[in-house]
Amino acid sequence: MISSSAASRSDLVQIGSRNGLSLAISPRSKKSIGSVVADRTSPELISGVRIEPLQVYADDRGFFIELARLGKGLASDFTASEGQVQASATLSYPGTIKAIHFHYEQTDLWAPIKGMLQVLLCDLRCDSPSFGRLNTLYVGQHRQWSILIPPGVGHGYKVLGNEVAMLIYLTNRFYSPEDEGRLAWDDPAIAYDWETQHK
Numbered sequence: 001m002i003s004s005s006a007a008s009r010s011d012l013v014q015i016g017s018r019n020g021l022s023l024a025i026s027p028r029s030k031k032s033i034g035s036v037v038a039d040r041t042s043p044e045l046i047s048g049v050r051i052e053p054l055q056v057y058a059d060d061r062g063f064f065i066e067l068a069r070l071g072k073g074l075a076s077d078f079t080a081s082e083g084q085v086q087a088s089a090t091l092s093y094p095g096t097i098k099a100i101h102f103h104y105e106q107t108d109l110w111a112p113i114k115g116m117l118q119v120l121l122c123d124l125r126c127d128s129p130s131f132g133r134l135n136t137l138y139v140g141q142h143r144q145w146s147i148l149i150p151p152g153v154g155h156g157y158k159v160l161g162n163e164v165a166m167l168i169y170l171t172n173r174f175y176s177p178e179d180e181g182r183l184a185w186d187d188p189a190i191a192y193d194w195e196t197q198h199k
């Protein structure tokens with residue numbers, strides 16, 4: 001289901017269609033990090049992506065973070081009754097890039113709790129009002145946000161600084177290799193600029 005404006009474009013790099021989603025890349029001629037989202041209500045945020053601050057409770061012993069409550073907030077569509085919610089964690093070393101992934105069915109809820117991540121989001125959904133848009137979010141210990149990433153939105157991250165980073169995430173279904181798509185971290189059509197921005 002490609003929108004009429006997207007369907008008329010011959011330059012699109014088609015990815016595939018499944019589960020009612022048609023995915024493609026709107027190619028760029030030069031590298032970019034897109035719109036930097038520093039406010040969770042930014043109008044530049046990709047359609048369907050949602051952000052909430054993590055609830056952090058600090059005291060003299062350390063801190064406690066509430067990641068999500070199933071059926072509430074960003075996890076409102078994650079229900080235990082479906083029996084498919086999965087919780088996972090990944091630890092990545094400084095400078096690591098894990099990208100670019102996408103799903104046709106799975107929704108991800110990310111909570112970076114240690115270190116800092118440069119998160120790439122790219123709207124691959126041909127019928128989305130924000131099709132082709134790139135977002136960059138700098139999140140982790142200095143900006144404690146949780147991020148809901150819907151199906152059809154390409155995503156990935158780079159670990160910033162010299163500390164390891166830990167990302168805890170929920171998915172609304174069990175991991176399935178058939179549902180996960182991958183693009184090269186340096187896909188020339190997406191042309192995401194992973195380099196440090198010297199300004």
